[in-house]
Amino acid sequence: MAVDTSPSLNPPGRRWWSVLRAVLLAMWLLASAASWWSAPRPASYAEAKAAVAEKRLTAYQWGDSWDTQVSHLIWFDGAELTSTGTIGPLFVWRTGDGRVRWTDTEKFDEVTVNGAVAENDYSGPGATGLAQDLVAAGVADRTGAVDTTGPWLAGAGLVLALLVLGVIVAGPAPVLGTRWFWFWLTLTAPYGLGLVFWLLRDRPWSRTARPALGADGRQRRDRGFLGLLIGILASLLVSALVLVLNMALGDWWVPSGTSPY
Structure with missing residues (x-):
């Protein structure tokens, strides 16, 4: 009887990261929707x-x-x-x-x-x-406190942040960026966009991520300073985009928050 000894395309470890990525993306989507609704x-x-x-x-x-x-x-x-x-x-x-x-x-x-x-x-x-x-x-x-975000919403952001920090520090090493690159990007990019970028682009989340090689054949990865710079630029660009969309679509679709109109 022939036995298939080829490696699994979806080993248990990889399946676990796929499930965790789906959970984190779902939490981010729900929290983002709730944050938009209650802004x-x-x-x-x-x-x-x-x-x-x-x-x-x-x-x-x-x-x-x-x-x-x-x-x-x-x-x-x-x-x-x-x-x-x-x-x-x-x-x-x-x-x-x-x-x-x-x-x-x-x-x-x-x-x-x-x-x-x-x-x-x-x-x-x-x-x-x-x-x-x-x-x-x-x-x-x-009369009473009117929170702009409920306790569960702030808690969801905290849980996401702690999970991301744990994976960055103790999880499998990423291959497209260093741990410091993803740390600074997820920390500084607004609305958790750095988290989404990481979940879709690099290991351990992405199965298609492959290390880039330099001319000398050595692996090249994005460094921490670049992650910080991208995060700061993303904050500036997103702020400008929100302002333009608010002017175009109004507060119902793009709330201006605490800025009076």
Whole structure:
């Protein structure tokens, strides 16, 4: 009886990396979609008043500035609303479908102050007027933290980052770039794009990756400095692309986040 002794085209080790790559890509896609859905989108003062009057909010929060100092290592972390003094002028609310909207109450057309709330507690007449509307609509008790990303979303980014770091440090050596190349690229490229590039291009994820050879016959791999440079350039290009697409398509498709329109 003849026995096939040829090596398997999909040995157990390779199958494991294929499964892990599919899991990581699925996590990245889900987290990216959730991050896009819940990204803070600017709204007008009139839109905020309408949302309050029609009770189209599940939670709201006051603040005076956005903290946008976000680490790329946790790719899906978002801006945090901060408050240091009086209430306002920023008003943020979450809708029933999980969307986050915000407005600057210093930009309004007309406000009538009726004494329903303590005017001195708020940053200006716009914030006071909106607070009055909250009381009139019976939704003033819905105050609470409005996170631009849920805990599971930030956690997903952390899990992805830790897995990637573990594979870079202790996994099979890549052949197209050094470990430092992929470390800097996944760290600095925005939105986890460096991770996606690695998953599709190099070992242990790609079965077709083959080392490039120089004229002297020695293996050539992209170095760490190149990964850092590509990551920085990708950040600049993606930021510019997001700005252009936001201007062309609007906040529904490409949210501008904490930048007022």
